[in-house]
Amino acid sequence: MLAAILATTAAHSLEAVAGKVYRGSDGQTVEVVTLEPRTASEVLIRVRGTDSEDDGIALRATLKKHSRGADYVVRHRGGDYVLLLQRDGRYEAVLPGVQAFPVKFNQEATDKASTAEVLAAHQQQLESGRIAAFQKKAWPHLEKKYTARAGEAVTALNKACGTTVTFTFDWKSFSDEVMAEFDVWAACAPLASRAQARCASVKTVTTLVCRFGPTLGLERGGDTLTFTTTSKGAAEGPAFLDRNLSR
Structure with a gap:
């Protein structure tokens, strides 16, 4: 519970400063938001337009680079979970409960997107307990x-x-x-x-x-x-x- 309170407090001290939007072939949307204070390895990611029960959740992710590309890692069920991955310049989103799907950067959607709205969703989901439920280990x-x-x-x-x-x-x-x-x-x-x-x-x-x-x-x-x-x-x-x- 203390961790959740600290996470909520920390979220309210953040500011969304930049974002990119990626689109899937079936209307899926992946929003990646850079935060201030700026940490190169941490972003917010929100995936929408899927049938997953976790559709629309806005999660803080850590970027982990390696020889094959990069993984955007979140916490799910008590462990690390790759929500978005990049291999040879190609991106793929992997939301729990649905099949992984490829996405491509979309400039038009990026220009229209609201990074502040993604951050607000993240803060609201922290307060409601939705993110805690996603991260929590199954017992x-x-x-x-x-x-x-x-x-x-x-x-x-x-x-x-x-x-x-x-x-x-x-x-x-x-x-x-x-x-x-x-x-x-x-x-x-x-x-x-x-x-x-x-x-x-x-x-x-x-x-x-x-x-x-x-x-x-x-x-x-x-x-x-x-x-x-x-x-x-x-x-x-x-x-x-x-x-x-x-x-």
Whole structure:
């Protein structure tokens, strides 16, 4: 989470100063934006016009040159991912979930493009968590384990309170560092246990959500109750929830 906050802060200090647009034969667009403060090896890249679920994401990429050409590398699923590559002057884009496709520089599209809009999209996607979700490593075993434990807890809650509540995790808010170092369910469990102790507080709730953040928080939105936990959520969460659930 701290890394995401720092990344967002850093993005707001950047300025888009130049850009190039490449086009694919089926209408795909690849925008490459140079940033200020200028770092020759770092750019923003946005790929649009594909069927990928990641279409339109604007990612910070590192240019890595080698004897065969160059790779524009981003972080995806916890590792390096080549989003755009250049071989012998030819470019090819490789967005997850779709077949790689060749692109060529397009002067007309470059003249019409807005580099500031690409940077704004990058900043918005940082804040929304979309980029964090793209970069985050997959943790299927842990997610399955924590989801099972949440299911057991919410079954007990529904039996005790006569409710039909479900429990979900906002997985994109849990960074790779958090997933690797902390027991996520221990940090989220107070939401289910304290709700069960205060049935009246969840009579109109159908969904409990646990997310990770810098400070403890509790938010009601319609029939959803969202608990923001922290690395100390297991210890500090119960008292915090007891103070706030009845409000």
